[in-house]
Amino acid sequence: MKVTLNRASFLEELATVQRAISGKTTIPILTGVKIKLTEMGLTLTGSNADISIETFLSATDEKANMLIEKTGSIVLQARFFNDIIRKLPEATLTLELVDNNQVIITSGKALFNVNALNAENYPHLPIVEHDQAFKLPARVLNKLINETVFAVSMHESRPILTGVHMILKNNQLLAVATDSHRLSQRMIEVEGDNQDFDVVIPGKSLQELSRTFKDEEDLVSILMMDNQVLFKTENMLFYSRLLEGNYPDTDRLIPTSFNTEITFNVPELLSAIDRASLLSHEGRNNIVRLSINSEEVTIYGNSPEIGNVEEDLSYVSVTGDPIDISFNPDYMKDSLKSFSGIDITIKFISPIRPFTLQPSDGDIDFIQLITPVRTN
């Protein structure tokens, strides 16, 4: 294997596959990045127990300006390799595999001779058997992920809740995440002749996925396999394992009739909640209290040691019964951030029943749920 190419192009590919490489793996070869050079171009692979990423840099890529002298494959320690490439002195570099699994990296007058591993020992990625993918622009997929993934559980006590439940049925894609204290659900319409599916994808995989797209307009093909999902763009394959088990039925959790409704501007509410949470974070329960009555809407935060805060909130409109309700402000902050800069309507039944948050423009395809905290 011998190739000379542009350092910046190579670094960009390395950074992408590195998302899948962990220093903590129990399989030593997975701490490495696999490099495969053919006449077509350069394929890099990184993998851990949950995700695998493969990128392809074409021999005809102009910026990469690749000179392929000899094809071949090798595995290099990812952590050092990336540092070395990053610190090389010149704009181009040469990689050459020599005897005894040694790779020579040269750039300008710098010459690195690094130990490598045999590429034949690198695990094979799953083979895609069918090509019946449904397709989404990266922008739409990223939005779907960002609107739901924050609500997955961080605890392994119920592993299934660490994933996002994705169901495709009659060309409607539903994504739901819940940690049993709050829930976020987004529905989108998709086009084409698509096969239905019902899977649970690890939240961490989706977070990494949303960071790997180079262009928001890339079209992503999504293929379901037995226990894997593949997200495919022109130059990248991103595999994630699926979570096994039954996702709880979340349909019945979302209430449909309410006693109080209030509409807020998201950035204003978010900064008031943020202030109230400064003190609630120091209290034992981390709760803030929202009080809605015909005269005013007020948020309260309290810490016996530090002090307390109250703030009359600006709101767009309010209807229904007065209510006093307490909740975890961090759930509210996460939720508000996922709505970005719009107006939202929060609907309450009672101080002990979950309340919903939705865009106030009538978009019923995006809904969130937060369970209040009972106080006496």
Add this chain to the structure above:
Amino acid sequence: MKVTLNRASFLEELATVQRAISGKTTIPILTGVKIKLTEMGLTLTGSNADISIETFLSATDEKANMLIEKTGSIVLQARFFNDIIRKLPEATLTLELVDNNQVIITSGKALFNVNALNAENYPHLPIVEHDQAFKLPARVLNKLINETVFAVSMHESRPILTGVHMILKNNQLLAVATDSHRLSQRMIEVEGDNQDFDVVIPGKSLQELSRTFKDEEDLVSILMMDNQVLFKTENMLFYSRLLEGNYPDTDRLIPTSFNTEITFNVPELLSAIDRASLLSHEGRNNIVRLSINSEEVTIYGNSPEIGNVEEDLSYVSVTGDPIDISFNPDYMKDSLKSFSGIDITIKFISPIRPFTLQPSDGDIDFIQLITPVRTN
């Protein structure tokens, strides 16, 4: 106490005194910031075992736009107080001391009621008895600090070496720091009718000091007291304790005759050392080897596990005997960074004797020393 003022101005003062406030102190009141309001303006104080900082915001400061309704003093928990002020909704805020050591902070519709401590229990700062200070522009003082402080010891095994030795004699100010493996020494001329001194100032104090000056052209008065030093600008007092004990005699350490001299451009040498250290950091000894002979100058780094690196170095000029010498690349990097973008001359006696680094323009007032590592 009651005052209304500009939030950004107040935050700036808070950030300065916060440099002296540690959450880890064993004296509870020192986790707080002392606020003292007089008709003249607002004085803030923060302190820990090593340093104390006092800032003054004048009642006539235009940007601060202060409205003083009632004078007084109070101590507030620094950590929360800063967070609260930072997150307030409006450009101005009001602080009011009410009964029972409660402080009310208002801004827009937000109202915080926080627990405070009695200012009478706050320790008094040392009183400056004389005013015979010598003066330096902040820019000169900062340069002196940055050129020496990196070489102080990080270990408490010899506490005196954690400080910078500063000697004023015949209007020459000498600053020396060493951790016994490397040394940095800078001499500057000062003006005026100054009293000689010989003190050791903790390196950490000097690092914090160099970050507190708002304007590089501020004139800093430096006053020596019994076991304290005071750095004073128009609106700030910065006290540091002095280290007790005898600083070792470093004069005799600096050699005067050499067998090999080589001149490098600092940025080029720095990036080559950086590359070589990538592998040396993984080796057991963390050393790189520099080889100088009549044909070429080469740097070598090696890690049995990862591999090795070699690079022919560009240099400006070389004279004297060939030499092969090994050293810790981190000491070399620290040293090179303190020279910034100039050319330097490195002078060697033998592979087992310390070598010197100096600006190649003949500036003999700045010199550094690094002890090599013996290898066999």
